[in-house]
Amino acid sequence: MVNSFSRSTSGHYSRKGLSYGSPRVGGHRKTWVSRSFHILVGTCLFVSFFLAMGCGYIYVFPSLSQAFHGYGIPKSIGPTGTCDVFEGSWVPYRGYPLYNSSECPFTERGFNCLANGRKDNAYLKWRWKPKNCDIPLFHVRVVLEKLRGKRIVFVGDSMSRTQWESLICLLMNGVEDKKSIYEVNGNKITKQIRFLGVRFSSFNFTIEFFRSVFLVQHGWVPRLGPKRVRSTLKLDKLDDISKDWIDSDVLIFNTGQWWTPGKLFDTGCYFQVGKSLKLGMPITAAYRTALDTWASWVETMVNTNRTRVFFRTFEPSHWTHWSDQSRRFCNVTQFPMMEPNGRDQSPFSDIIQEVVKNMTVPVTVLRVTSMGAFRSDAHVGSWSDTPAVADCSHWCLPGVPDVWNEIIISYLLADDKLTPQ
Ligand SMILES: *[C@@H]1O[C@H](CO)[C@@H](O)[C@H](O)[C@H]1NC(C)=O
Ligand SMILES: *[C@@H]1O[C@H](CO)[C@@H](O)[C@H](O)[C@H]1NC(C)=O
Ligand SMILES: *[C@@H]1O[C@H](CO)[C@@H](O)[C@H](O)[C@H]1NC(C)=O
Ligand SMILES: *[C@@H]1O[C@H](CO)[C@@H](O)[C@H](O)[C@H]1NC(C)=O
Ligand SMILES: *[C@@H]1O[C@H](CO)[C@@H](O)[C@H](O)[C@H]1NC(C)=O
Numbered sequence: 001m002v003n004s005f006s007r008s009t010s011g012h013y014s015r016k017g018l019s020y021g022s023p024r025v026g027g028h029r030k031t032w033v034s035r036s037f038h039i040l041v042g043t044c045l046f047v048s049f050f051l052a053m054g055c056g057y058i059y060v061f062p063s064l065s066q067a068f069h070g071y072g073i074p075k076s077i078g079p080t081g082t083c084d085v086f087e088g089s090w091v092p093y094r095g096y097p098l099y100n101s102s103e104c105p106f107t108e109r110g111f112n113c114l115a116n117g118r119k120d121n122a123y124l125k126w127r128w129k130p131k132n133c134d135i136p137l138f139h140v141r142v143v144l145e146k147l148r149g150k151r152i153v154f155v156g157d158s159m160s161r162t163q164w165e166s167l168i169c170l171l172m173n174g175v176e177d178k179k180s181i182y183e184v185n186g187n188k189i190t191k192q193i194r195f196l197g198v199r200f201s202s203f204n205f206t207i208e209f210f211r212s213v214f215l216v217q218h219g220w221v222p223r224l225g226p227k228r229v230r231s232t233l234k235l236d237k238l239d240d241i242s243k244d245w246i247d248s249d250v251l252i253f254n255t256g257q258w259w260t261p262g263k264l265f266d267t268g269c270y271f272q273v274g275k276s277l278k279l280g281m282p283i284t285a286a287y288r289t290a291l292d293t294w295a296s297w298v299e300t301m302v303n304t305n306r307t308r309v310f311f312r313t314f315e316p317s318h319w320t321h322w323s324d325q326s327r328r329f330c331n332v333t334q335f336p337m338m339e340p341n342g343r344d345q346s347p348f349s350d351i352i353q354e355v356v357k358n359m360t361v362p363v364t365v366l367r368v369t370s371m372g373a374f375r376s377d378a379h380v381g382s383w384s385d386t387p388a389v390a391d392c393s394h395w396c397l398p399g400v401p402d403v404w405n406e407i408i409i410s411y412l413l414a415d416d417k418l419t420p421q
Contacts, residue, residue, distance in 0.1 A: 083133035085407055086367040090336050090374055093127035097398035098138055104169035105178075106198060108189045110385035111162060113396035118383040120334050123396065126378075128371055128403045135406050136413065140174030143409055147171075150205045153245050156254035157213040158191065159315050159401075162394060163252070164209040165189070166401040167408075168198050171207075175200065194241065208248075212239040213258040216290045218269070225277045230268030232277065235289040238297045246301055252366075252408065253294070254312040256348040257393065259283050284347050291355040304361040308415060310408060311356060312366040313349035316340075317393040318376040330392035332381035340373035364411060368404055375400050 101107040102115050109115065128135060152167070154160040172181055184197040184206065197208040217234040245251060264270070264283065271278040271286045278286070298309060321327040349369045356363045378399045379392045395401055 083130055085130045085133065085135065085410070086370060087132075088128055088130040088371070090126040090371075091129045092125055094125065095137075096127060097124045098402060099169045099173050099398055101169065101397050104165075104172055106168040106172070106189065107165050107397045108161075108385075111165065111380060111394060111397040113380055113383035113399075116380075116383035116385070116387070118381075118396070122334060123375075123377040124398055126336060126375075128407075135403075136410050138170065138406055138409065140171060142413070144171060144174050144200070144203050146409075146412060147200075147205045148203050150249040151247070152205065152207045152250040152252075153210065153248040154208065154252045155210045155212050155215070155245055156252075156312075157211070157257050158394065159257060159312075160252070160254050161189070161196075161209050161211070162397065163254075163312075163401040163404055164196070164207060166397055166399075167405045168207055169397065170402060170405055171200065175202065177202065195244075210241055210245060212241060213255065214290065215239055215253065215255045215294050221272075225270075225279070228268055229270050229277065229279075232270055232272035233264075233286070233290070234272050235278075235286055236273050236293050238293055242297060242301075246303075246307075248307055250308045250310070250408070250412065251302065252310045252312065254315070255290075256287075256314040256346070259287050259348065284351065287348060288351050288355065291351060295355050295359050298363065299359060299361050302361070304363075308412065309361075309363045310366050310411075311352055311363055312404060313352050313369045314346035315393075315395075316343040316346070316369055316372045316375075318343070318379055319392045330379065330381055330390035331376075332379050332390075332392065333376045335377050336374040337376045338374075340370065343373035344370035366404060366407060371403070372400055 101112040114121070154164040168181075172178065175181060180201045182199060182201070184199050185195075187193060187196060189196060192211070194211045195208070197206050199206045214233055215238060217237040217239055218231060219234060220231050221229060258264075261283070271281045271289075273289065298304070302309060318332075319328045319330055321329065346369050349367065353365055353367070356365050375395075376392075378395050380394045380396050381392065382390045383396070384391050384394070
């Protein structure tokens, strides 16, 4: 419960109070200063406790929560107003989860943690609360109508696939005739599949996923350069399936999880620009080059009068000793962390923001890195389809990706471009 005031209130103050206070209190020179620190710590702990209790109340009695919302918290002004929707904290919310993965055929088994044996379920009950506004509640019929006649396209790695699954399940709840919702080629969800498209036929829209883990072209090289080079990423060429992304109403990108030495150099994959191999190019420099390629592709190929473009920043993972494959391990917690412990920062996220800032067309950056950093409780862990290999990268569904979708929907609802016909 204490976690709910993760960054702005109790977590922050009590940690500060303790880290200044405890060494002095333990020492033999009991000065007035140390005593006043003692009092400060005590006060902070008391206040934290009180806030946590208050939170528990809200959790148990939602009507109180409404009363609470009447004071102090400004009415929702949506992400296009003065509020930064990505600044905030996780608060308990009784209305979650919004769907049951076991009743949604589009959640892959690997992400359905409850079905895979997870017993605790507090992790399902946290909602993102922006500091100065609220994310509008998800009214499924309103959203279904808003999306009528539209084509929504997710492009990226498995994190995009998770978000694709989440959006379908969020929307499916509002459709009575479940048979009217189907994968257009009758395909099953698999990890390697390059295209999946789910059609909501009574609402005449599709939600599609294109697997493109680097966004740029990956190619095999027959006889180019040293023997260790087995394939290259052509940083100046967008993925060859990119022509299929253009004619859409909403385009949501991500890339980041595959930009690691293990997935690149250790498999013999190196960078290439034009005809030249870039053997010594650092990963972050290559990432920036790839994103520049993506940016000019958007600027020249996408009609942003029609298409709303989003780019999601890096999704934090919660491995211990992440960089050392042999020692890394995954400990999914029961509650969110009080402190992000540095996971709210990512060089990839910084690069995305820098590149987008420089673009000549509007692109919305979904800055999810910081909010995800607290959610050490929300990963699939051992409750996946391969329980032998714990997983602190992917998220359980329902879960964190639902919030990414609620934020996207809040942008679309505030957007005139997507007025229903
Ligand atoms: C989800 O649905 C399954 C299958 O209908 C059911 O057994 C299970 O109890 C449901 N879970 C929750 C949390 O409602
Ligand atoms: C379905 O949506 C497409 C694309 O927006 C549109 O051209 C078509 O007329 C719609 N069909 C129906 C039956 O509404
Ligand atoms: C987009 O809209 C602007 C302003 O309405 C217009 O000048 C521009 O030509 C449009 N671009 C395309 C590609 O339709
Ligand atoms: C895993 O996390 C829990 C807290 O959720 C902690 O009590 C436990 O010691 C951790 N286990 C390891 C091996 O770090
Ligand atoms: C932004 O674009 C300008 C002009 O193309 C370029 O000179 C500059 O280096 C770019 N800045 C970044 C941060 O990419």
